[in-house]
Amino acid sequence: MKSIMDYSIKIGGEAGQGIQTVGDTLAHIFARAGYYVFSHQDYESRIRGGHNFYQIRLADKPVSCSRSKIHLLVALDKESILLHEKELSENGHVLYDSFYLKEKFKKANFLDVPLTELAVKHGGSKIMANTVAVGAVAGMLGMDLMIILEGIKRSLAKKGKETVEANLNAAKAGYSFAHEECLTCSFMLAEVKNPKLVISGNEAIGLGAIVSGLKFYSGYPMTPSTGIFNFIAEHALDFGLVVEQAEDEISAINMVLGASFAGVRAMTATSGGGFALMVEGLSLAGMTETPIVIVLAQRPGPATGFPTRTEAADLLFALHAGHGEFPKVILAPGTPEQALSLTYKAFNLAEKFQIPVILLTDQYLADSQWSYDGLDLTNFEYRDYRLRGEDFRGLKEYKRHAFTESGISPLAIPGEAEHVIVTDSDEHDEDGHIVEDAETRIRMVTKRLFRKMPLIKKDMSPPLLYGDINPEILLVCWGSGYGITKEVVDELSADYKIAMLHFSELFPLPEDETWLDIFTKARVVINIEQNATSQLAKLLQMETGIKIEKHINRFDGRPFTIDELKEKIDAFLKRF
Amino acid sequence: MLSLKDFEGQKPAWCPGCGNFMILRAFNEAMVELGLAPHEFVLVSGIGQAGKLPHYTRGHTFNGLHGRTLPVATGIKLANHKLKVFAVAGDGDCYGEGGNHLIHAIRRNPDIKLLVHNNQIYGLTKGQASPTSMKGILTKTQPFGVISETFNPLAMAVALDCSFVARGFSGYSEHLKELIKEAVHHRGFALIDILQPCVSFNKINTYQWYKARVYELDNTYNPEDKILAFQKSLEWDDQIPLGIIYRVNKPTLEEQIPVLKEEPLVKQKLQLGKGQELLNSFY
Numbered sequence: 001m002k003s004i005m006d007y008s009i010k011i012g013g014e015a016g017q018g019i020q021t022v023g024d025t026l027a028h029i030f031a032r033a034g035y036y037v038f039s040h041q042d043y044e045s046r047i048r049g050g051h052n053f054y055q056i057r058l059a060d061k062p063v064s065c066s067r068s069k070i071h072l073l074v075a076l077d078k079e080s081i082l083l084h085e086k087e088l089s090e091n092g093h094v095l096y097d098s099f100y101l102k103e104k105f106k107k108a109n110f111l112d113v114p115l116t117e118l119a120v121k122h123g124g125s126k127i128m129a130n131t132v133a134v135g136a137v138a139g140m141l142g143m144d145l146m147i148i149l150e151g152i153k154r155s156l157a158k159k160g161k162e163t164v165e166a167n168l169n170a171a172k173a174g175y176s177f178a179h180e181e182c183l184t185c186s187f188m189l190a191e192v193k194n195p196k197l198v199i200s201g202n203e204a205i206g207l208g209a210i211v212s213g214l215k216f217y218s219g220y221p222m223t224p225s226t227g228i229f230n231f232i233a234e235h236a237l238d239f240g241l242v243v244e245q246a247e248d249e250i251s252a253i254n255m256v257l258g259a260s261f262a263g264v265r266a267m268t269a270t271s272g273g274g275f276a277l278m279v280e281g282l283s284l285a286g287m288t289e290t291p292i293v294i295v296l297a298q299r300p301g302p303a304t305g306f307p308t309r310t311e312a313a314d315l316l317f318a319l320h321a322g323h324g325e326f327p328k329v330i331l332a333p334g335t336p337e338q339a340l341s342l343t344y345k346a347f348n349l350a351e352k353f354q355i356p357v358i359l360l361t362d363q364y365l366a367d368s369q370w371s372y373d374g375l376d377l378t379n380f381e382y383r384d385y386r387l388r389g390e391d392f393r394g395l396k397e398y399k400r401h402a403f404t405e406s407g408i409s410p411l412a413i414p415g416e417a418e419h420v421i422v423t424d425s426d427e428h429d430e431d432g433h434i435v436e437d438a439e440t441r442i443r444m445v446t447k448r449l450f451r452k453m454p455l456i457k458k459d460m461s462p463p464l465l466y467g468d469i470n471p472e473i474l475l476v477c478w479g480s481g482y483g484i485t486k487e488v489v490d491e492l493s494a495d496y497k498i499a500m501l502h503f504s505e506l507f508p509l510p511e512d513e514t515w516l517d518i519f520t521k522a523r524v525v526i527n528i529e530q531n532a533t534s535q536l537a538k539l540l541q542m543e544t545g546i547k548i549e550k551h552i553n554r555f556d557g558r559p560f561t562i563d564e565l566k567e568k569i570d571a572f573l574k575r576f
Numbered sequence: 577m578l579s580l581k582d583f584e585g586q587k588p589a590w591c592p593g594c595g596n597f598m599i600l601r602a603f604n605e606a607m608v609e610l611g612l613a614p615h616e617f618v619l620v621s622g623i624g625q626a627g628k629l630p631h632y633t634r635g636h637t638f639n640g641l642h643g644r645t646l647p648v649a650t651g652i653k654l655a656n657h658k659l660k661v662f663a664v665a666g667d668g669d670c671y672g673e674g675g676n677h678l679i680h681a682i683r684r685n686p687d688i689k690l691l692v693h694n695n696q697i698y699g700l701t702k703g704q705a706s707p708t709s710m711k712g713i714l715t716k717t718q719p720f721g722v723i724s725e726t727f728n729p730l731a732m733a734v735a736l737d738c739s740f741v742a743r744g745f746s747g748y749s750e751h752l753k754e755l756i757k758e759a760v761h762h763r764g765f766a767l768i769d770i771l772q773p774c775v776s777f778n779k780i781n782t783y784q785w786y787k788a789r790v791y792e793l794d795n796t797y798n799p800e801d802k803i804l805a806f807q808k809s810l811e812w813d814d815q816i817p818l819g820i821i822y823r824v825n826k827p828t829l830e831e832q833i834p835v836l837k838e839e840p841l842v843k844q845k846l847q848l849g850k851g852q853e854l855l856n857s858f859y
């Protein structure tokens with residue numbers, strides 16, 4: 001079924017102009033009205049000035065990426081017009097304020113809305129200009145005014161009656177103006193029903209952690225991971241979480257290790273540079289068999305790179321992070337829904353196997369917002385793998401690192417029995433005390449690594465195949481590549497037997513290897529990665545021997561859009 | 577009744593005559609006298625000769641990384657503030673590699689007792705200069721002598737308004753034991769810098785060297801006077817004061833976190849039932 005309604009709205013302007021507020025408000029209003037939305041942001045590492053934009057896709061079916069063509073450009077500065085006018089679709093419109101941009105455009109598809117003037121007149125202040133813009137967008141789209149007003153009321157409810165009233169008036173003014181003045185606007189909105197929820201990758205991880213029993217979070221701010229920190233801190237009081245801003249990432253991971261040792265589920269989040277500082281702590285988690293979850297929200301490197309942009313070039317870094325040999329798990333969600341479920345899985349794997357688990361995301365997933373009819377929490381059953389209370393007190397003796405068949409030693413918490421719990425970053429014996437002898441060393445490595453690894457592999461899921469089950473063309477991707485690749489498959493499936501193979505459980509690869517067959521069956525395999533060196537392909541070759549020959553890489557810090565990616569794939573397919 | 581037998585640990589791998597033995601003894605005796613059983617406290621240590629102490633006594637132990645004792649100890653304290661938490665570190669460990677953590681631990685003021693075995697040298701790595709090494713001393717890695725100023729941990733701690741600042745000497749283990757007990761009785765972050773002769777690598781700051789200089793502060797000294805404390809903390813060359821240099825009562829980190837008002841975090845019930853409500857807030 002081909003959808004008729006699929007609009008893209010871009011809001012551009014300088015940092016500090018409130019682009020994000022306008023974008024967020026619109027996205028939420030659309031979703032509450034029952035539309036599906038997808039939004040992504042492109043911003044510079046600055047607080048004022050420069051050029052930023054916020055793009056929202058609005059449709060009557062689920063959408064999972066941005067398109068290149070836009071239908072409505074809200075230009076809060078002149079730069080937005082210079083940069084993005086060329087992206088307008090055939091009947092695309094521009095909304096701007098000639099007073100603000102100090103220039104009048106004589107084009108039929110440009111609607112000059114006196115945002116500032118209307119704001120002062122109807123909202124009582126210049127700062128209402130953004131609300132006027134929200135109203136004007138809705139007016140141009142021809143949405144029901146009531147829906148907009150309801151939406152604004154809801155999102156501002158906490159701000160008091162006066163603020164709400166002023167905003168409602170401002171929105172109404174923008175709405176009426178645009179509705180009456182935009183003679184060429186011909187947007188067709190589909191009939192939709194149930195409200196949708198809107199959630200970003202970062203929020204989904206925060207939510208996932210809280211519903212998985214997180215109790216302690218420590219972190220050091222670093223884009224694009226900070227949204228997780230904000231989310232968890234916001235809900236700390238409500239859910240009984242302790243949140244501590246560390247002096248650096250080394251401290252953050254060590255605090256998390258301490259909290260976990262003391263018996264609570266603990267997590268930290270950072271980006272590449274901070275993760276680099278955490279690496280010794282990661283290794284310590286491996287040696288002391290302390291369960292922790294680390295979110296690595298990637299951004300382009302090396303070093304500070306593009307602080308606010310996207311890239312997925314830390315996969316092999318995460319894989320090899322930590323000196324010495326110890327088991328770890330790497331999960332890379334592709335959507336907020338996966339982020340929610342994989343965060344749950346991360347906490348469980350970490351505790352079940354007493355290992356560090358890395359959740360690998362990137363700026364694109366962290367900040368983009370997806371909409372859903374609903375998300376299901378019923379499978380998020382809490383299972384405590386630690387030894388506490390009576391079970392612990394009743395033991396005759398306790399050895400923190402006892403040798404067992406599974407390699408997993410009982411994980412008790414200090415203070416609940418008379419047994420002492422000892423662990424060490426040095427190689428240690430079953431009791432946790434320093435040793436130097438070769439025999440214990442071999443037994444410990446066997447326990448930590450060789451015994452546990454096959455069990456971990458049993459718990460890992462195979463990659464997801466989406467599209468034709470016997471594809472001639474196979475698109476391989478991981479992490480945030482999901483949304484875009486999926487839609488490409490949808491669009492090309494009329495012409496080709498095509499499918500996507502999406503990896504979200506990256507390491508270790510699952511014990512069951514039947515999914516490998518698909519690589520020999522497909523005629524063309526194309527690997528798509530948001531990095532320069534095809535790191536997933538390298539991982540696959542290393543772990544399975546499979547070698548992929550065709551690659552599409554993007555490493556300019558910007559996400560793929562569907563149209564661009566389709567073009568690149570087409571170019572490959574034409575050669576066959 | 578606890579006795580020293582309850583604190584018998586592994587056989588120490590320290591050099592004969594090392595100042596660490598007397599610190600170990602002072603610690604064990606303090607635990608006996610305080611009535612703190614091994615399962616009631618956690619020892620967090622780093623890497624170095626000092627960092628091995630937990631293995632030679634008995635208590636819950638997290639022997640972590642070089643320099644990182646305080647963050648681990650803070651994490652433990654926040655997860656379970658009913659546990660007594662000690663951090664044990666060397667001068668290199670705590671004033672060098674982990675210096676940043678010390679500054680911020682003092683600022684946070686968790687109820688953690690930090691024992692720094694200050695031998696003014698890197699013992700375990702065989703005799704390089706530490707932050708507290710005296711200017712001019714020659715080592716293999718400082719062949720022209722130490723150029724940097726000697727770090728003064730006590731002056732820094734007083735300047736940062738650390739809630740308990742003290743100096744002990746491993747040669748006076750009775751005095752040290754009393755200091756450890758005082759620190760435990762004090763509510764808040766406590767730094768005890770312990771002068772500890774390293775018989776193998778520090779041939780300057782020997783037992784004799786310390787004995788010729790140290791003196792015990794008597795009860796005419798008022799550790800609540802910050803300016804005086806700062807002056808005391810600057811005394812070094814000929815006269816080295818031992819005892820509580822500075823003490824101030826203020827709320828601890830864990831007391832100021834609303835979530836920790838009642839029970840320790842580890843004992844609190846999860847609020848998973850509210851998950852759906854949180855999810856619904858996304859509509």
Ligand SMILES: Cc1ncc(C[n+]2csc(CCOP(=O)(O)OP(=O)(O)O)c2C)c(N)n1
Binds near residue numbers: 625627699701
């Ligand atoms: C990250 C890291 N760097 C270096 C070392 C090597 N190392 C171990 S102990 C130590 C210094 C020990 O000096 P100190 O902390 O004063 O302890 P001491 O042995 O004197 O008690 C060093 C540099 C290490 N273990 N980890």
Ligand code: SF4
Binds near residue numbers: 591596775776
């Ligand atoms: S090297 Fe020095 S500090 Fe280390 S055990 Fe020997 S005497 Fe003690």
Ligand SMILES: [Mg+2]
Binds near residue numbers: 694696
């Ligand atoms: Mg030392």
